[in-house]
Amino acid sequence: MSEHHINSYRVGQRFSQAVTTYDNHAVLQREVAERLITHVEFARLKPKQILDIGCGTGYFTGLLRDRFKRAHIVALDLAGTMTEVAKKQHTRSFPWQAKTQFTTADALALPFPDNGFDLVCSNLTMQWVTEPERMLAEMRRVLAPGGLMLLSTFGRRTLSELRQSLASINHEYAGLVLPFPDVTNLGNCLMELPVELPVTDTDLFTLTYPDAMALVRELKALGASASAISNRPGGLYGRGLLRQLDAAYNTAHQIEDGRVRATFEVLYAQAWYAEAPHTYDNVIPIQVEHGG
Numbered sequence: 001m002s003e004h005h006i007n008s009y010r011v012g013q014r015f016s017q018a019v020t021t022y023d024n025h026a027v028l029q030r031e032v033a034e035r036l037i038t039h040v041e042f043a044r045l046k047p048k049q050i051l052d053i054g055c056g057t058g059y060f061t062g063l064l065r066d067r068f069k070r071a072h073i074v075a076l077d078l079a080g081t082m083t084e085v086a087k088k089q090h091t092r093s094f095p096w097q098a099k100t101q102f103t104t105a106d107a108l109a110l111p112f113p114d115n116g117f118d119l120v121c122s123n124l125t126m127q128w129v130t131e132p133e134r135m136l137a138e139m140r141r142v143l144a145p146g147g148l149m150l151l152s153t154f155g156r157r158t159l160s161e162l163r164q165s166l167a168s169i170n171h172e173y174a175g176l177v178l179p180f181p182d183v184t185n186l187g188n189c190l191m192e193l194p195v196e197l198p199v200t201d202t203d204l205f206t207l208t209y210p211d212a213m214a215l216v217r218e219l220k221a222l223g224a225s226a227s228a229i230s231n232r233p234g235g236l237y238g239r240g241l242l243r244q245l246d247a248a249y250n251t252a253h254q255i256e257d258g259r260v261r262a263t264f265e266v267l268y269a270q271a272w273y274a275e276a277p278h279t280y281d282n283v284i285p286i287q288v289e290h291g292g
């Protein structure tokens with residue numbers, strides 16, 4: 001996967017600003033969270049220490065808490081206001097449960113020692129990090145032997161209509177949409193880690209909006225702002241460009257009822273840190289005799 005030109009300071013700022021609007025718009029994020037949690041159900045895991053990276057307002061953390069009542073959960077996010085809100089909402093939903101800790105930290109430099117968590121997860125956060133490979137390596141570093149790492153992120157086909165419409169105005173504007181990875185790239189990155197049974201999986205969602213501006217407003221409300229792309233072309237989302245975008249998108253991607261469509265491809269990935277790595281101690285070496 002290529003390095004994204006993302007300014008993580010701005011990512012944190014945009015998500016912090018979106019904290020009050022995020023939950024009203026995060027329908028897809030919640031649906032993906034529900035699908036991601038089913039992966040742990042299949043895995044029949046009984047984790048004691050869980051890490052949730054990029055917890056946002058804490059929806060996935062809540063699903064983990066429901067599923068693993070006795071576990072100690074650490075939920076973290078780059079945006080301080082997200083962790084504050086997640087903590088408040090979590091305490092309201094699970095007042096008897098003190099075993100969830102919220103902290104502000106970066107997925108690329110997890111402030112934990114090696115091998116401390118037996119379930120390390122992340123729902124729809126990896127698309128925002130500058131170096132996805134480093135995030136995967138960090139997830140593996142903090143994973144305990146026998147543990148499972150599990151994540152979802154957006155894939156290459158996500159917002160393809162927005163990318164095409166922007167490119168039809170000026171080909172440089174296609175760079176305003178994040179360069180989401182291909183599922184094969186994600187699988188290859190997983191296979192470079194010392195993990196076992198890496199599995200990837202995809203889901204394609206088509207959402208509809210009254211018009212292109214409704215999509216742009218929703219992305220903003222979710223904190224998904226192009227201003228976090230540090231090498232983005234200038235002049236973004238001036239009124240002139242927005243008008244052009246609205247016209248280009250509405251013409252090319254309208255469906256029967258006059259609404260427009262937007263594609264979101266979700267990638268899921270999971271891998272195990274095998275408890276007993278293969279050793280060859282009990283294999284009797286075969287002696288080959290070279291006869292004369």
Ligand SMILES: C[S@@+](CC[C@H](N)C(=O)[O-])C[C@H]1O[C@@H](n2cnc3c(N)ncnc32)[C@H](O)[C@@H]1O
Binds near residue numbers: 008055076082105122
């Ligand atoms: C789509 S939201 C996550 C939703 C959440 N996981 C859920 O299921 O409800 C993405 C989150 O990733 C966080 N984020 C982005 N870059 C991050 C990084 N480098 N480290 C930690 N969190 C990050 C953002 O602040 C934002 O809250």
